[in-house]
Amino acid sequence: MKISSLGLQAFTQTAATLNVTQAAKDLGLTQSALSQRLSLLESELEVTLFIREPRGLKLTEAGQRLLRFATLNQKIEEELLFELKGHSQELAGTIRLGGYSSVLRSVIVPALAPFLRKNPKVHIDFQSYEMFELPEVLKTARAELIVTDYKMNKQNIREEVLGFEEFVVVESTKYDSPKDLYLDHGPEDNATEEFFRAQSKSPGFYRRSFMGDVYGIIDGVEAGLGRAVMSHHLVTASNKIKQVKGYASYKRPVTLHYFEQPFYSRLMMRVLEELKAKAPDYLKI
Structure with a gap:
């Protein structure tokens, strides 16, 4: 058939x-x-x-x-046609990569930038999603690769931990921030809740205010609008933010996910290699 x-x-x-x-x-x-x-x-x-x-x-x-099958067939066909036209030593094509905004901008894009500069016929379609949207993005083939801050542990999905985000409590160095107000991305953002759940001593009641995305949170903290639970690597270079001491270490795995399949294109293999080699450097504190 x-x-x-x-x-x-x-x-x-x-x-x-x-x-x-x-x-x-x-x-x-x-x-x-x-x-x-x-x-x-x-x-x-x-x-x-x-x-x-x-x-x-x-x-x-x-x-x-069927959609994953169709997408894979299309990638194979594109690579074959490119090689038949005498470009066997070059890389070309498109990979769609979905991730959450903070790690996409601060880790994934800079990790792949040197590779993309060396291979101008390669295009990475970087797509930013809310964390809860990413599993469905992978399942429906809107991206071949996704990056989350947890392991999905699903059958037929391969996982590669690229490193760990260490979360800390931060506040403004210039302004006296409300100590019971924590800035979050949005209602679905559970970083603050999970951070305090991992502590031996809970702060008790605290208020939340939403800033739209992680960079809005950073701006809000710098302006003294509240404290925040943030990935440490995002704020180490800022002299407008300081870490609030006294909390236990809390880490989340930055995890790359993609479907197991019988064949991976040369481009897919190279992108995976680049991410595994370069992304950990951007997560170091």
Whole structure:
């Protein structure tokens, strides 16, 4: 049995948009024609690929597996065509890498920057997400690699710990900050809660204020708006922030995740090598 190329094309475009109307428009098809191709593909594979929910389409587990297959095939084809055209010694192509904003900007981008400068035909699509969004980003093939501050421990997903973020309590060196007010990224940010949970002595009641992202937190601390629990490597160079002593060490693993697969492109292997070699340097205190 062979998967229909037209069906696979209809599927991948629909999976990319999760919108039948938009996918049909992108492919120059009527919505009816696209739906027919998807229905035929599901019949051939004897699986359901999408679930219709009030907010739109959602990939089933079978759909997620097919999307990873389609993405892998596309990468293999791109690499083969590039090599056949006489570029076997060069690297080219795109890798999509998702991560949370602080580590993406302070660790992942600088770790890969020298590699990207040396290989101008390589493109890394850096994507910033909320921490809780990242597992779904990987499952739905919106990124080939994701970076989280915890281990997912999921079957068929490989994990590489790039280093550890050590968290500390910080406050302004210039202003007298409220000692019961802690600045966080947003309501889903649990760094402060988990930090104090790991301490032998809890501070008791404290208030929270949200600053949008980790760099907003740093600005807020510098301005004396409150204290914060921060990754130490982000604030060591600032003379406007000081560490509040008296807390036990608390660390989280900066972890790279990607699916196990029978083949990895040369580009994927090189990106993994670069991250494992260079990222730890940016996490050192």
